[in-house]
Amino acid sequence: MARRPFKLNALPEHVVAHPDQLAPCLDHLENAPLIAFDTEFVGEDAYRPELCLVQIATDEALFIVDPFTCGPLNRFWDILTDPAKTVVVHAGREDIRICNFAVGRSPNVFDVQIAAGLIGYTYPIGYAGLVQDLLGNRMSKGETLTDWRRRPLQPAQVRYAFDDVRFLIPAWKRITDRLKRYDRLAWADEEFTGFVRKAVADDATTERWRKVKGTGGLDRRALAIVREVFGWRDSFAQRVNRPPRMLLRDDLIAEIAKRAPRTLEDLQMLRGLPRGEPEAILDAVRKAKTLAAEELPELEPRDNDPTHVLLLANLLGVVLSDLCSRKRLASNLVASGQDLKGVVRAKATGSELPDAPLTRGWRAEHILPELLAVLDGRHAVRVVKPNSTAPLSYLPAGDQAAVTEDETDEDEE
Secondary structure (H helix, E strand, C coil): CCCCCCCCCCCCEEEECCHHHHHHHHHHHHCCCEEEEEEEEECCCCCCCEEEEEEEECCCCEEEECCCCCCCCHHHHHHHCCCCCEEEECCCHHHHHHHHHHHCCCCCEEEHHHHHHCCCCCCCCCHHHHHHHHHCCCCCCCCCCCCCCCCCCCHHHHHHHHHHHHCHHHHHHHHHHHHHHCCCHHHHHHHHHHHHHHHHCCHHHHCHHHHCCCCCCCCHHHHHHHHHHHHHHHHHHHHHCCCHHHHCCHHHHHHHHHHCCCCHHHHCCCCCCCCCCHHHHHHHHHHHHHCCHHHCCCCCCCCCCCHHHHHHHHHHHHHHHHHHHHHCCCHHHHCCHHHHHHHHHHHHHCCCCCCCHHHCHHHHHHCHHHHHHHHCCCEEEEECCCCCCCCEEEEECCCCCCCCHHHCCCCCC
16 A cells, blocks of 8 residues: 655755855754755766755755855854764765765764664665655655756755755654664664764774785785785875876785785886876885785685584574564664674674674664574574464573564564
8 A cells, every 4th residue: 555645845946056145045044953964966077076055854855065166165064063963864874975075074964864764764765765665755866966066056956955855854853763663773873973973984993905906825024015005095186176086996906915026127117107297106006015014905705614613604694684674673774794704703603793783783782692592502493373474483592482473573673
């Protein structure tokens, strides 16, 4: 049965394209405790995305701000990063990064995509899908690939831009009500804090260089070359404002690490190096070669777990899916396959549990104990209702007591 569309209040819509229009917009935002926020940007040909449009909504109005014509946005970023305000976004990683680029701070974020996963929606769910499933409203996404640098904006672009924030506050209200009912507001806060931290993390935290393909068989010294050349490329790209991979491809970084060139002549045997930069690249290689053993990156463990670890991890995956169905959680938001394998490895070897999302915070309190009870043999798993969305039941090991239907089927929303 289709959900009846959410009745939206008809809010005034403002296109802010001149400094004289910006000031009253910001005066309005200063008095709004809740702000919906989105951006349109182009990031294909620059190190940092070029901000092309800012969309904002409050309970009282909608705004589109044109950063090309309305003047500096310093005051806007200060308002947005006021810790007293809640800023509602959907999949807001790049929006957070743009804000952080501008003022070195991040807003107090409520991401409806993440929060929806904490009340049983698919994760990650697209904005149009969430709006339709949660509110019953249909959206048009026809401007997804538009070039937002071009002016003047066309009516279809303006309508699309307003719609990108039109539904965020209604979605926030409905999701927040559900989070309160399930007593999960603290869970959401924990997720948002980690999400913002990852969005603005630097290379040392995220180790993005490890994603360079073709480095799987390299030793620690060669991996150090990958890390140093990757770091040089990132700094170079930032300096010239170009996408890093357009300056030096990943496969060339891997090849440089394999060859470990000693001279410019050795390095220049490779095609595709950026002009005027071979000496800087060679300096990065030399730096890696002089690092002490304890400064070299560790080898990542190969994913060659024995059969029993894979079997038990798969079992935990089944149990996790069942538990999340009962608890109205998106299972892939709760734990990854690597998280589950890490827990199984620790139990199989008698070592400490790994430091992973599953072993911290609300997951460690509400999900991990139930998985460990199965893994330790304290709970037995039994299929009790194959046609249910939660078909399993968990009994103390050796307890053959009958399972009632009430234990297998929770009321649906």
